Amino acid sequence: MSRTIHFIVPYPKGKAPSQRFRFEQYLNYLNEHGFEVKIHSFHTEKSWNRLYSDGNTFFKITDLMVNLTRRKLLLFRLIFAQHIFMHREMAHIGPPIFEWILAKVWRKKYVYDFDDAIWLPNYSETNARFQKLKAYWKVNYCMKWASSITAGNDYLANYAKQFNKNVQVIPTTIDTENHHNQTTDFESEKVVIGWTGTHTTMHYLDEIVPIIEELEKHYSFEFRIISNEAPTFHLKSLKYIPWSKETEIDDLAKINIGIMPLKEDQWSNGKCGFKALQYMSLGIVTIASPVGVNSHIIQDRSNGILASTMEEWQQSLEELLKSSAHRKELGLKGQQTVIEKYSVLANQDKYLNLFTPN
Secondary structure (H helix, E strand, O other), X not given: OXXXXXXXXXXXXXXXXXXXXXXXXXXXXXXXXXXXXXXXXXXOHHXXXXXXXXXXXXXXXXXXXXXXXXXXXXXXXXXXXXXXXXXXXXXOOOOOHHHHHHHHHOOOOOEEEEOOOOOOOOOOHHHHHHHHHHOOOHHHHHHHHOOEEEEOOHHHHHHHOOOOOOEEEOOOOEOOOOOOOOXXXXXXXXXXXXXXXXXXXXXXXXXXXXXXXXXXXXXOEEEEEEEOOOOOOOOOOEEEEEOOOOOHHHHHHOOOEEEEXXXXXXXXXXXXXXXXXXXXXXXXXXXXXXXXOHHHHOOEOOOEEEOOOHHHHHHHHHHHHHOHHHHHHHHHHHHHHXXXXXEHHHHHHHHHHHOOOO
């Protein structure tokens, strides 16, 4: 029996959070159990770096043609493949032609994995002109043709069950031994309220900014934003930290209160709560909107806080600013939740079982 697992993925290894925290953390574990892992990314590092840059239209089109050709060649390499794991899609644009050939012509079984409501249109303004080429509808066929599906939460799994009965939930996980392996300083002299995320999700902070402004009148604290682009908020407590893979954990660990505001919609319901899990893994007490999987990860006032209204957000922040003991109690319970349910160690055998006989 072949011991090679072919991972068909959109992005180069180590570049995208959806891959890093879905399955890349388990590759060494699969190696240890006798599997050879081969990563087949649609984008090269050059095309990935160019994709979200302004301009470069000619080079983006050239990259696309080259990457589509690479996918055609990959299909012939997969004729004799036994273990195939597909994350999101085989090609960044277009209908599911490659998936159809793989499943219907080559008659290959594959595990299909996804961690967002990717059947909904979602694109950056930089590449808005190309968004019609994405063919978001193809996700349903990728699910239908798969031998099994792994989804990041119950909401996504329930959607997938419309097309495939063989669905299991594997949460997006945290490596609490080798990566998120620090604990915040509960007694730090100046309390740090923090948020991390990309500039495309920073709009979720819009309703929190007036609360921060009000709290600034009565308390001394730092409002830390870790992102790939600087925020435009005018707050005296604001400190912007450019996101860096090398300093990510050190920068996060300086946060004492982590926030994850969301709005109730299909896209938010599809999120896998990764921001909250990052905070909690470091002992950072977390306040989150009770949207989607957040309500499963956080038990209100037990291992974190769920806040629905602006009044609840302000009250919760004020409560935690006043009490280091309360921050520590909830923070440590949140950390234990991650270790027991959402860590790599707690979920590694689920990935191994995908490729081994029951």
